[in-house]
Each structure stands twice: as C-alpha cells, then as structure tokens.
Amino acid sequence: MHLTTSSDQLQICLEIATEAALAGGAVLQSYLGKLEEISEKGRSGDLVTVADKDSEAVILDILNRHFPNHAILAEESGKLGNTESEFLWVIDPLDGTTNFAHQYPFFAVSIGLLIAGVPQVGVIFDPFHNELFCAAKGLGATLNRRPINISQTVELSKSLLVTGFGYDRRETTDNNYAEFCHLTHLTQGVRRSGSAALDLAHVACGRLDGYWERAIAPWDIAAGIVLLEEAGGKVTAYDSSPISIDSGRILATNGYIHPFLSEELLRVPSLPFKGILKM
Ligand code: LIP
DSSP states (O other): OOSSHHHHHHHHHHHHHHHHHHHHHHHHHTTOOOOOOOOOOOOOOOEEEHHHHHHHHHHHHHHHHHTTSEEEEETEEEEEEEEOOOOEEEEEEEEEEHHHTOSSSOOEEEEEEEEETTEEEEEETTTTTTTTEEETTTTTEEEEEEEEOOOOOOOOOGGGEEEEOTTTTOSSSOOOOHHHHHHHHHSSSSEEOHHHHHHHHHTTSSSSSEESSSSOHHHHHHHHHHHHHHTTOEEEETTSSSSOTSOOOEEEEEOOOHHHHHHHHHSHHHHHHSSSOOO
C-alpha cells in the first residue's frame, strides 16, 4: 500500500478491521459470565483475563494475514510486526475489562489504524448490544452501517458528559476527581462508563456531548478519534491544541461545547500531591 492512501485502500482496511473486531467480539461474548481466572496486570485494579488474550489472538491473526508488513500496538502483546511501517494498528481487544469481569455489560473491542501517525480507520464493536461503530477518514462514520452524527447541544449547562479515572488514581491527586466534581455542578451530569472506546463512540452518535480523560492509553482512543471526527466532532488536548495520541490526555466533544469544556478543565485547580493515597 502506498502512503497517499486512496479511499479504496482505506475501505479495504476498514473491512478487515471490521472482520477482526467482530471476531474479537464473538470471543468476548463466549466468555461473558464464564471467567474462571482474573488477574491484575501490575497496578491495583488493572485487570486482564483470558478473554482479553483470546480476543487479541484472533484479531492479530486476521490483521497479520491481510497486512503482514504493517506494525501493531496491542494492549496485551505490546509492539509487534514491522516497526518501520507507517501503518500502525492500535488494538484494545477488550476495553472495559473491569466491567466485563463483573458482567456489567459495557465493554468493546477497539481497533484503530494510524497512517504516518494520524488515526485514519476506526472500528469499535460492542458485542453485548451488537453495536458496530465504523469510520475511515473522509468516508464518514456509521453505527450498524447507518450514518451517525454528533449531538446539537451548544450549552455546557444542557450537556451530558462522560469521563474515567486512570488506574493510578490512588497514587496521585491529579486523578480527575476535582474535574469530575467541578463539571458535575456545571452540566446535566457526568457519567463514568468504564470503556473509553464506547465513551467516544457514544459522543460520535450523539448520545453524549463530551468526554475527557487523563492517564489514557493509545489503544483506548485510537479508533474513537477517527469515529468522532468523522461524525462531526472534535478531539484535542485539554487546552484545545492538537492531540498527541500517546500524551495520556484527551478532550473529545460534539465541537459546540469544546471551548467551554476546555476552559473549565483548565480552570480546575490542581490539588497538592501528598504522596500515595491510602484506601
Ligand atoms: C479502561 C478504559 C476506562 C478507563 C480506564 C481504562 P481497559 O481500559 O477504557 O474507561 O477509565 O482507565 O483505560 O483497561 O478496560 O482496557
């Protein structure tokens, strides 16, 4: 594939990503409620299951078969493939592992493709609700093959937001608690769903108006960035400057409330760090 990727080529990548996401989702569904072993990856609360690993294996198998010369960054396996390639698949085989482990039905497979560092293809599949979100740069965004658009909410006071709290939340006071309280007062509510990929997908289809999070990984957001941008939304750093996918921070909205949410996030005073917070 040439670096000036045509829409036909993006379409092919989108179709293969969709096949892989559906296959990963089928694995997740087959394990739901049947997990025998759940382990922690290092940080307290950061779980991994056989479902994460098996979903990732089927996704990698499909992508490797079709794109043997591409690079891959997968949550459980790390960097794989041709690391020189400008094509980087960024994969979360189970976004929302904690929800999944508790049989709380809010989790997804997320597969994004970055070309020369720019997110260009994104597929997010929620197997429990059978919702398939797809997008490619210039080709639009869909939910179950129908076009989707962002919400029309223009005032922060009328918005419904979502956020999350990183696994390092007990080790730092920069843990998003102050931002959560501040924005809960200013809006119709702030949800905490436990799946960043679905948070972005739900902003893209207008169910939510905005999302922000810190300590977030590239595999949580790569696909969702394409999806939201193609649905008409905006994705940046907290200060509205261009996002860097491995910066750990994301602000994603319908675009209308973006400047207001950015302003409020920057206004929240950071709390002094007093060492590791004990439970
Ligand atoms: C999780 C996210 C969640 C976020 C967590 C974590 P995982 O991903 O999607 O919304 O708040 O910090 O990154 O670990 O379930 O793949």
